Amino acid sequence: MKLPRQLPSLTSALLIIVVVLTSLVLVVGRDVSHRLTLAVCTDTGECGAFPQSPPVCQYHGRDRAVARASFAFAQQQPAETARLVQYGDDSASVVVTTEPDVAEVYTFQRWENAQRWVLDHSSALGDVANAAAGPTGQPVRDGYLQMLQLLQLDHQAAITPESTVRNITDPAGEGSAGAVHTDDQGAVTKLSVIIPDGSATPELRGLMDELGMWGFFSYTVELGADLAPRRLKFEGPAVADWSLDQLRSSHEYITAVARPEEAPNPQTSPETPSILRSYALDLTRTANEALYREIFAMESVGGAAAPLLTAEDRLSHGERRELYTGIADRIRTDAVLVETGHRIIGSGDVTHDLLSETAQGLVLRDAPVQGPSTRLVDARTADLSIASSRFEPLLTCEVEPDSEGDSS
Amino acid sequence: MTFTVHVPALSRGILLHLVLSTTLLAVAVVLGPPIAWLTGQSVVVIVLTVLAVLTRAGVARWQARPLWQAGASLGMIMLTCLFSGLTGYSLVFVPLNLMGMVSGGVLQQSGVAALFALIIDITLMLAAITGGALTAAVPPKRRKTSRLLSAENLPVVQQIQEAFEENRRRHRQSI
Numbered sequence: 001m002k003l004p005r006q007l008p009s010l011t012s013a014l015l016i017i018v019v020v021l022t023s024l025v026l027v028v029g030r031d032v033s034h035r036l037t038l039a040v041c042t043d044t045g046e047c048g049a050f051p052q053s054p055p056v057c058q059y060h061g062r063d064r065a066v067a068r069a070s071f072a073f074a075q076q077q078p079a080e081t082a083r084l085v086q087y088g089d090d091s092a093s094v095v096v097t098t099e100p101d102v103a104e105v106y107t108f109q110r111w112e113n114a115q116r117w118v119l120d121h122s123s124a125l126g127d128v129a130n131a132a133a134g135p136t137g138q139p140v141r142d143g144y145l146q147m148l149q150l151l152q153l154d155h156q157a158a159i160t161p162e163s164t165v166r167n168i169t170d171p172a173g174e175g176s177a178g179a180v181h182t183d184d185q186g187a188v189t190k191l192s193v194i195i196p197d198g199s200a201t202p203e204l205r206g207l208m209d210e211l212g213m214w215g216f217f218s219y220t221v222e223l224g225a226d227l228a229p230r231r232l233k234f235e236g237p238a239v240a241d242w243s244l245d246q247l248r249s250s251h252e253y254i255t256a257v258a259r260p261e262e263a264p265n266p267q268t269s270p271e272t273p274s275i276l277r278s279y280a281l282d283l284t285r286t287a288n289e290a291l292y293r294e295i296f297a298m299e300s301v302g303g304a305a306a307p308l309l310t311a312e313d314r315l316s317h318g319e320r321r322e323l324y325t326g327i328a329d330r331i332r333t334d335a336v337l338v339e340t341g342h343r344i345i346g347s348g349d350v351t352h353d354l355l356s357e358t359a360q361g362l363v364l365r366d367a368p369v370q371g372p373s374t375r376l377v378d379a380r381t382a383d384l385s386i387a388s389s390r391f392e393p394l395l396t397c398e399v400e401p402d403s404e405g406d407s408s
Numbered sequence: 409m410t411f412t413v414h415v416p417a418l419s420r421g422i423l424l425h426l427v428l429s430t431t432l433l434a435v436a437v438v439l440g441p442p443i444a445w446l447t448g449q450s451v452v453v454i455v456l457t458v459l460a461v462l463t464r465a466g467v468a469r470w471q472a473r474p475l476w477q478a479g480a481s482l483g484m485i486m487l488t489c490l491f492s493g494l495t496g497y498s499l500v501f502v503p504l505n506l507m508g509m510v511s512g513g514v515l516q517q518s519g520v521a522a523l524f525a526l527i528i529d530i531t532l533m534l535a536a537i538t539g540g541a542l543t544a545a546v547p548p549k550r551r552k553t554s555r556l557l558s559a560e561n562l563p564v565v566q567q568i569q570e571a572f573e574e575n576r577r578r579h580r581q582s583i
Contacts, residue, residue, distance in 0.1 A: 015423040022430035029438035036442035128440035131453040134529025139508030146511040
């Protein structure tokens, strides 16, 4: 038989070179693939393309650090089961609903990594990479991503969820809603509760007036190891006719407010229809922690111990008024105030209901809730622990001429 | 009855299937997602599957042709082609498949189904190679014989056929 006894050296060398080259393409081509996919699908709005990060003014301060890590620069819902949130500090989270009212939260230090992860794990693209091995859908894509991670070529291709989040109903009386985050050990790491003004006590409505909120009052408690409190945040839609001076000058007991007959007047504008006002307290500070211990009690929420604001239904009017006055005092003394204005994507008429729904979606942004997609268009912050502090713009770096009297 | 493979052809075949598998994977990973957004992923899956079948058959045909022309037995040709295809496929996809099963949780959820899918894909790949090798094993001249069988050409054709068969017999005896 006249057959070649060995491979022609040139042919085999070429084949080996092609194998090496295609292997390199597999490694570096992933970025090209992401760019191409984004170029194709960005206009459809269905692939969850993140916008570029906001220009944040380079001004150092406690309020800036808190604001950047907390405000949602962009949030969108490319699919019913996926919600993408991009934060001001370039981080991002992806909330994937796994069953009704339950979701897993994946967090990324860089939103670009989240973008890649979303494309890599998109159910609309999953079978494409698998088809290289055959039509039955072997898990080749997962193996490819795992291989990149093992080769130290991608650190966040296959991450595990940071927490599991569940929706909770009526955690603070009828009509209230919220979400509780638990880690892989089942311990609560974060709890958010929204109390609509219709369900709030007159004392809580008084506190809302003091803080310049309408529609609902929400609180979020972030916990560390062993349920150690780390941060407490009060949030709500911003009301017009409110100023920082007004908050600072009030040192009396809060006023109990009966249910208002007229609809509140939201702070809004055509460019920024939804404005959210939030006050963050650092619970590692002794005085703040003391207040937290006074107004919150550990209760069973979804089978796990979580801090609930029990003052709403377990105290007398007088006791509640005193406690809420204490909250207002701590806020005007030591809170970081952040106001964020959000544009609502793809909405028609801006109604009270839409504004309230948008604000709720922003508060419960990393929970399995449906909410309108938003983009941050304006933000300003103030560190209330500094006596002479004023609102400082977060995005434009231009000093506001008269921020004290300007609440709109 | 012993089965043997032609080692140089086997080495070349393994390299070719290795190139083919990595190229298919690179195309699926790099170009697959953007095209899938335009056409839908089922279209891309079908195209990739057809492409894989055709190219594997083509490689097998290219690999089998010189063996057949040199008078190698059909068993040796098939064994060489199938073994090289299986090795080239397994070197790329079996490790990825195993890693994917573990990292994606498939192994825990439905290990039998994942194994079944792998077997189906390997069977399809082997079928494509078998088809390609068999088409190479049929000499094109022999298929054209019927068109040459006019009355005046018949003696010449018979002479050619006899010479061809004689040639094959000699080669088989020499192996």
